Amino acid sequence: MNLVSKHAIWWLLTVVGVFSLGIVALSRGETINALWIITAAVAIYLVAYRYYSLYIADKVMQLDPTRATPAVRHNDGLDYVPTNKYVLFGHHFAAIAGAGPLVGPVLAAQMGYLPGTLWLIVGVVLAGAVQDFMVLFVSTRRDGRSLGDLVKSELGLVPGMIALVGTFVIMVIILAVLALIVVKALAASPWGTFTVAATIVIAMFMGVYSRFIRPGRVGEISMIGIVLLIASIVIGGQVAHSPTWAPLFTFDAKQLSWMLIIYGFVASVLPVWLLLAPRDYLSTFLKIGTIVGLALAMVFVAPNLRMPAVTQFVDGTGPAWSGSLFPFIFITIACGAVSGFHALIASGTTPKLLDNEKNARMIGYGAMLMESFVAIMAIVTASVIDPGVFFAMNSPAAIIGTTVQGAAQVISQWGFIITPDVLIQVAKDVGENTILSRAGGAPTLAVGMAQIFSQVIGGQAMMAFWYHFAILFEALFILTACDAGTRAGRFMLQDLLGSFVPSFKRTNSWTASLTATGLCVAAWGYILYQGVVDPLGGINSLWPLFGISNQMLASVALMLCTVVLFKMKRQKYAWVTILPTSWLLICTLAAGWEKVFDANPKIGFLALADKFQAAVDKGVLLAPAKSLEQMKQIVFNNYLDAALAVFFIFVVVSMLYYTVIACIKALREDKITSCELPYVAIPAAAV
Amino acid sequence: MLFNDLSTVGKYLGQAARQMVGLPDYQTYVRHRRLTHPDLPVMTEIEFFRDRQEARYGSGRSGGCC
Numbered sequence: 182m183n184l185v186s187k188h189a190i191w192w193l194l195t196v197v198g199v200f201s202l203g204i205v206a207l208s209r210g211e212t213i214n215a216l217w218i219i220t221a222a223v224a225i226y227l228v229a230y231r232y233y234s235l236y237i238a239d240k241v242m243q244l245d246p247t248r249a250t251p252a253v254r255h256n257d258g259l260d261y262v263p264t265n266k267y268v269l270f271g272h273h274f275a276a277i278a279g280a281g282p283l284v285g286p287v288l289a290a291q292m293g294y295l296p297g298t299l300w301l302i303v304g305v306v307l308a309g310a311v312q313d314f315m316v317l318f319v320s321t322r323r324d325g326r327s328l329g330d331l332v333k334s335e336l337g338l339v340p341g342m343i344a345l346v347g348t349f350v351i352m353v354i355i356l357a358v359l360a361l362i363v364v365k366a367l368a369a370s371p372w373g374t375f376t377v378a379a380t381i382v383i384a385m386f387m388g389v390y391s392r393f394i395r396p397g398r399v400g401e402i403s404m405i406g407i408v409l410l411i412a413s414i415v416i417g418g419q420v421a422h423s424p425t426w427a428p429l430f431t432f433d434a435k436q437l438s439w440m441l442i443i444y445g446f447v448a449s450v451l452p453v454w455l456l457l458a459p460r461d462y463l464s465t466f467l468k469i470g471t472i473v474g475l476a477l478a479m480v481f482v483a484p485n486l487r488m489p490a491v492t493q494f495v496d497g498t499g500p501a502w503s504g505s506l507f508p509f510i511f512i513t514i515a516c517g518a519v520s521g522f523h524a525l526i527a528s529g530t531t532p533k534l535l536d537n538e539k540n541a542r543m544i545g546y547g548a549m550l551m552e553s554f555v556a557i558m559a560i561v562t563a564s565v566i567d568p569g570v571f572f573a574m575n576s577p578a579a580i581i582g583t584t585v586q587g588a589a590q591v592i593s594q595w596g597f598i599i600t601p602d603v604l605i606q607v608a609k610d611v612g613e614n615t616i617l618s619r620a621g622g623a624p625t626l627a628v629g630m631a632q633i634f635s636q637v638i639g640g641q642a643m644m645a646f647w648y649h650f651a652i653l654f655e656a657l658f659i660l661t662a663c664d665a666g667t668r669a670g671r672f673m674l675q676d677l678l679g680s681f682v683p684s685f686k687r688t689n690s691w692t693a694s695l696t697a698t699g700l701c702v703a704a705w706g707y708i709l710y711q712g713v714v715d716p717l718g719g720i721n722s723l724w725p726l727f728g729i730s731n732q733m734l735a736s737v738a739l740m741l742c743t744v745v746l747f748k749m750k751r752q753k754y755a756w757v758t759i760l761p762t763s764w765l766l767i768c769t770l771a772a773g774w775e776k777v778f779d780a781n782p783k784i785g786f787l788a789l790a791d792k793f794q795a796a797v798d799k800g801v802l803l804a805p806a807k808s809l810e811q812m813k814q815i816v817f818n819n820y821l822d823a824a825l826a827v828f829f830i831f832v833v834v835s836m837l838y839y840t841v842i843a844c845i846k847a848l849r850e851d852k853i854t855s856c857e858l859p860y861v862a863i864p865a866a867a868v
Numbered sequence: 869m870l871f872n873d874l875s876t877v878g879k880y881l882g883q884a885a886r887q888m889v890g891l892p893d894y895q896t897y898v899r900h901r902r903l904t905h906p907d908l909p910v911m912t913e914i915e916f917f918r919d920r921q922e923a924r925y926g927s928g929r930s931g932g933c934c
Contacts, residue, residue, distance in 0.1 A: 256904075258897030260923065264887065271884035397917035399886060453925035454918070458889075461925070465888050530890075665925065 191231055198224030202302075205490070206295060212485045215561045218294070219479065222302055222557045226550040229306040234314065234546040238539070241746070241754040242318050246539045249861040251325040251532055261325075263536035266543055272534065274548040275465050276526045277313070278472070280359055280659050281516025281731075282552050284622030286560035288724060289513045291499040291575060293491040294564040296510045298557065304511075304518025305553035308761030312519055312735055314545030315742040315758060316527040321541060322857045325532035328524050328738060334856045335744050340839040344737055345677060347832040348525070350825070351730040352670045353701070355522070357708035358727045359659045359666075360445070361719050364437045364709070365621035366652050371430035372421035372612055374437075376649055377656045378430070379413035380460065381444075387459035403462045410463065414649050418612060434713045441663070442706035448664035449671065449698055457664055464658035471654050475558055475630065482636045488564035488571065493596070500576035501620050502721050503783035508771040511764075512728030517556025519761065521734025523549065537863070562629035569599025570607050570628065575620045577718030579804060588617055612645030620720045627651035670701040711818040716793075716805050717783060722822050725776055726829075729769050733829045736765040740840040747847040748855035766833060773830045777823045786826065790819035890924030891917065 201221035204213060238244045255261040264272070289297035320326060323334070329348065333341025367373045387406045391398060420426045432440070448456055497505035502513065516522070527545060535541060563571060572592045573581065581588040585601040592599050608616045611631055616624065631647035639646065672688065674697045679686030685693050712719030739762040746755040779785030782792045793816045796803045806812045847854055883893055894913050901910045911919060 256900060258900035259892065259920065262892045262896060262900075264892070265880060265883070267880060268884040268887050272887040275888040392918075396914040399889060399891060400882065454921055457925050458921050462889050466885065469888070534887075534892075668925070 191228055194224050195228050198228060205298065208490065212487070215479060215484050215486055215565060218298055218486075218557060218561055222298070222554060225302055225306065226554065229310075230546060230550060233306060234310065234542050237311065237314060237546070237757060238542045241751065241757050242315075242541075244318070244538045244541065245860075246537055247862055248538055249863045250321055250535045250538060252534055252536055253863055254861060255324075255533075260530075261533045264534040266536065266540040269531065269534050269536075269540070270544055270548055271469075273526065273531045273544050274551055275469060276530070277520075277523045277548060278468065278552045278555055279516070279662060280362065280623075280655055281520060281522070282556035283559045283626055283655065284362060285514040285516055285724075285728070286556045287563040287622040287625050288501055288575070288620075288720070289510055290488055290560055290563040290571065291492065291501045292495045292506060292510060293489050294486055294560055295490040296495065296506055297514055297560045300510055300514055301518050301553055301556050301560065304514070305549060308735070308739075308764065309517070309519035309523070309553065310546040310549035311757060311761055312521075312739050312742070313523045313527050313549040314541065316524045316738050317532055317535070317541050317545035318538075319742055319745050320528035321532040321535055321538060324858060326528065328528045328741070331528060332737070332741050335741060335748065336836075336839050336843050340836055343832055343835055345673070347730075347737065347829075348734065349670060349673045349677065350828065351521070351734055352666055352673065353704045354708065354723070354727050354730050354825070356445075356663055356666045356670070356705035357712060358720075358723045359662055360438065360441045360705065360709045361712045361723055362621040362623050363441065363656050363659050364434050364713060365619055365720070366623040366627075366656065367432070367437055368434045368619075369431060369615065370421075370613055370652075371427040372417040372645075372649055373652050373656070374430040374432060375417040375420045375426075376410075376413050376653045377660070379417070380410065380463070380653070380657055380660070381456070383409045383413065384456050384460035384463060387462070388455040391459060392454045399462055402459070403466050406459065406463045407467065410467070410653065411650075414646060414653060417649060418645060421612060435710075438706070438709050438713050441709065442702060444660075445663050445667050445706070446698060446702045448660075449667035449702070450695065457661070457668075460657065461661050461665070464661045467654050468658055471651075472555055472558075475562070475633070476554075478633050478637045479558060479561065482633050484561075484565040484633060484636075486561070486564045487566065488568045492568075497781075497784070500572060500580050502724060503717075503781070504725070504772070504775060508768040508775070509725065511768040512725060512732055512772045514556065515728045515731040515735075517553050517559075519732065519735050519765065520552075521731050521736070521738055524734060524738035559626060562633065563625055566625070566629045566632060567599065567603065567607075568597040569593070569603065570616070571625060572597055573599065573604050574616050574618070574625050574628070576618060577620065577721070578618045579716060579718070581617065583617065585615075585617065610641065610644040611648035613648075618718065620718050623652060623655045626655070667698065667701050667705075670705075671697040674701055711814075711821070714805070714811070714814070715818070716789075716803065716815060721783070722786070722819075725772060726822060726825055729773050729776070729826065729829050732765050732769045733833050736762050736769060736833060737836050739765065740836055744840055744843045744847070745855050747844040748853065749857070750847075750853050752844075752848065766837065769833055770830060773826045773833075776826045777830075786819045786823035790816045790823070793819070891920050 198221055201217050204217045205221055252261045252263040256263060286297050319331060323331060329341060329345045332344040367377060383406055387402045391402045420430060495506040497503060531544060569592050573588050581591045585604040589599050589601045589604055611628060627648045630651040631644045634647040635644045675685050675688060675693060687693050712723045715722055739758045743755050743758045743762060746752060775784055777786055780788050782789040793803060793812050797809060797812045806815060894916050897916060898910055
């Protein structure tokens with residue numbers, strides 16, 4: 182009887198979740214409310230947390246609440262501090278959630294809301310949250326060491342090096358694609374450009390304030406910063422309407438990408454207190470605040486979904502990005518379903534702050550469920566706007582042209598009826614000159630958020646404010662990621678090059694750090710620039726590369742966890758990691774292969790290179806290239822993209838090889854061989 | 869009672885916000901130093917803030933998630 186009542190509420194929740202998901206999945210033709218998706222997701226997350234994560238904690242990991250964590254053993258009040266679990270949850274969530282879970286789902290919405298939603302829910306429960314939780318566990322049992330270190334000690338030196346190089350390349354691609362999102366959002370938008378430029382000045386003011394005027398008053402200066410940000414959005418509106426000021430802040434994509442490249446270099450060599458730290462305060466608090474605000478607004482507004490459940494573009498002919506449902510939806514949505522990047526965080530600061538092993542479940546599994554929820558909100562937000570507007574914003578000019586008349590005609594032919602007037606009106610509502618061809622997720626999300634927020638505060642009149650607020654909110658943490666990432670990339674590079682040229686390791690040497698910073702910025706800057714001049718709009722080539730690399734890192738992390746389980750002699754539970762690993766391997770390899778070799782130039786890099794090469798041979802110019810020189814550049818860029826995809830395939834396949842070898846070796850041993858640190862009990866005083 | 873709970877919640881929210889940007893609790897640090905190394909000097913609150921800022925951003929921590 183007790184048993185029944187204990188589980189009854191969870192049965193009820195399961196029924197609610199499955200019923201809501203049924204409504205979402207089976208409705209055809211009639212509009213459904215966004216709350217059905219949200220209810221389905223939340224109910225399934227809760228049930229998965231209650232049962233599946235408990236199973237992993239108790240049976241697979243056998244978490245031991247009496248075992249001392251690194252935070253307890255090395256407690257120094259600084260890097261290693263046993264931290265309250267709710268406080269640590271906030272820290273970990275703020276570290277894992279960024280632009281990824283907001284952008285991927287928006288792009289995935291071109292196939293309708295259903296495929297993305299299903300992958301987000303199933304993916305997070307069986308893959309993403311499992312990965313974060315497992316890596317946190319593995320790292321916690323090894324003094325909070327980093328992913329590269331863990332791979333080295335459990336799998337060997339060579340796979341460790343491969344993982345390190347792989348991580349660096351991923352970093353470069355992430356930075357390029359994030360910068361591309363900002364470029365797409367700010368191109369020909371004086372309002373947006375002004376506010377983003379203002380954040381740099383505001384952050385520097387905050388830096389000086391918290392360094393010299395009132396040191397350490399983070400809360401206070403962040404409040405001041407946020408007020409100034411809001412003021413800059415308001416002033417931005419004036420700037421955009423001023424005939425003298427607007428041209429000063431109007432740039433095309435190429436100019437913006439050069440500015441970002443220079444910015445990335447300068448920002449990452451400035452002292453951290455001046456720009457990076459204060460902007461991180463702003464972006465972190467604004468991010469958390471906006472996510473909470475969006476969740477509340479969504480429940481309050483309860484919008485209807487206007488995007489169909491499934492569009493015709495599941496066949497791979499979509500305008501924002503090409504490729505069929507399998508495997509491309511599974512790499513388009515990385516963050517929110519499963520993201521390899523989290524493995525770096527779960528083996529970074531979080532394990533050094535964990536007060537007790539048993540809390541790894543809430544932090545590792547729980548925070549990832551939360552991120553998935555953010556991604557669900559993003560796909561919902563993209564689906565509440567008019568599908569015609571969605572496709573106008575996400576199709577490159579090569580497909581829909583550059584006039585609203587042409588765009589409306591093409592998009593209406595696809596079955597998403599839209600008039601030129603609506604496209605003009607939407608642009609006017611959000612205070613922009615045009616909304617055409619702004620692929621990259623951020624602007625689309627901003628239009629959706631503006632529609633939702635303006636129904637709560639301000640109505641139609643506030644649309645433009647909310648749109649630029651949303652753009653600013655994304656640009657802010659993308660810029661933070663750009664200079665923090667450039668710094669991180671620089672240290673990785675110094676570390677890697679230092680293995681060959683020892684003088685590179687000296688992080689206090691100006692020559693070494695400026696060279697490494699320059700190389701790092703040049704790497705992502707080049708990829709960014711080629712994305713900007715790409716004939717298919719950049720996102721089409723860069724986002725899949727990003728997705729493939731991120732999922733590749735996730736499969737590396739999950740393979741590491743599999744090896745650890747085998748070495749712990751817990752192979753009968755290893756299906757928990759083998760299942761998501763296999764799926765990720767299938768998806769990344771299939772997607773990687775198609776991106777390289779597919780005969781369709783919209784999908785395959787080599788096919789696109791061949792197409793342009795053939796034209797060069799005939800002396801014909803293909804848009805958007807304006808000279809033979811640019812044609813050759815496009816050919817080269819596509820070979821480069823193909824090489825990157827081949828590199829990722831190589832990393833995955835070689836890691837798989839080393840994993841299988843390590844597992845077989847572990848099976849042959851009759852004792853536990855994992856490199857886990859010996860058990861130390863939590864001292865009675867610390868409990 | 870309620871007031872007590874609210875101030876506890878407030879304390880944790882403040883701590884959580886600071887921990888999000890890499891600042892651990894200063895009082896915890898002081899207590900820890902006093903308890904374990906009573907003979908060694910303790911950083912002032914400002915030194916502590918600068919030390920943690922440098923530790924979080926200066927060492928090439930990755931820039932959060934994508």
